[in-house]
Amino acid sequence: MHEHFLQLAIAQADENVRTGEGGPFGAVIVKNNQLIVSSSNQVTCLKDPTAHAEIMAIRQACQLLNDFQLTDCILYSSCEPCPMCLGAIYWARLQRVYYACSRQDAAAANFDDSFIYQEIAIAPEQRHISMLQNRVPNATQPFQSWHEKINKVLY
Numbered sequence: 001m002h003e004h005f006l007q008l009a010i011a012q013a014d015e016n017v018r019t020g021e022g023g024p025f026g027a028v029i030v031k032n033n034q035l036i037v038s039s040s041n042q043v044t045c046l047k048d049p050t051a052h053a054e055i056m057a058i059r060q061a062c063q064l065l066n067d068f069q070l071t072d073c074i075l076y077s078s079c080e081p082c083p084m085c086l087g088a089i090y091w092a093r094l095q096r097v098y099y100a101c102s103r104q105d106a107a108a109a110n111f112d113d114s115f116i117y118q119e120i121a122i123a124p125e126q127r128h129i130s131m132l133q134n135r136v137p138n139a140t141q142p143f144q145s146w147h148e149k150i151n152k153v154l155y
Contacts, residue, residue, distance in 0.1 A: 005030055005076040006100050008038060013053070013078040016040035024109065026078045027053040029061040029070065029094075036073065037061045053077065054085035058092045068155060069093045079106050082113045083120065091155075 005028055012026025023041035030036060039056035043049055054077055062068055070092045079101040081089060089097060103113060124131035146152060
């Protein structure tokens with residue numbers, strides 16, 4: 001069964017390349033062995049660097065299921081998710097992920113995310129794109145308001 005859904009993700013990726021819609025990545029989300037959504041990389045056509053296949057599939061599945069958590073869902077991807085997609089997968093709380101190609105396969109096709117993995121381990125201010133904390137007096141106020149909020153939805 002896993003091979004079937006991986007083949008769907010791969011077909012989605014290949015079709016995306018053939019139609020000129022975007023990059024060679026596809027993803028599907030399955031719940032109870034039923035296909036929920038199928039998506040592909042839309043970065044170039046949407047002019048959105050976050051429109052990776054996995055992100056697009058997560059967005060669509062959340063809308064379809066009317067939930068921001070996909071705890072009973074499995075994601076199948078044509079390729080190992082990048083660091084951004086990995087973060088989204090954890091935030092969406094997917095049950096499991098299966099992928100076909102590795103990040104090394106992606107790098108061989110000039111989709112190399114290794115620098116991002118390396119950047120994560122570096123102190124924020126020493127990263128290629130410097131990230132500098134600038135504490136202002138009320139910086140933690142939103143967290144305090146959140147803590148005090150009675151009817152919040154935890155996630």
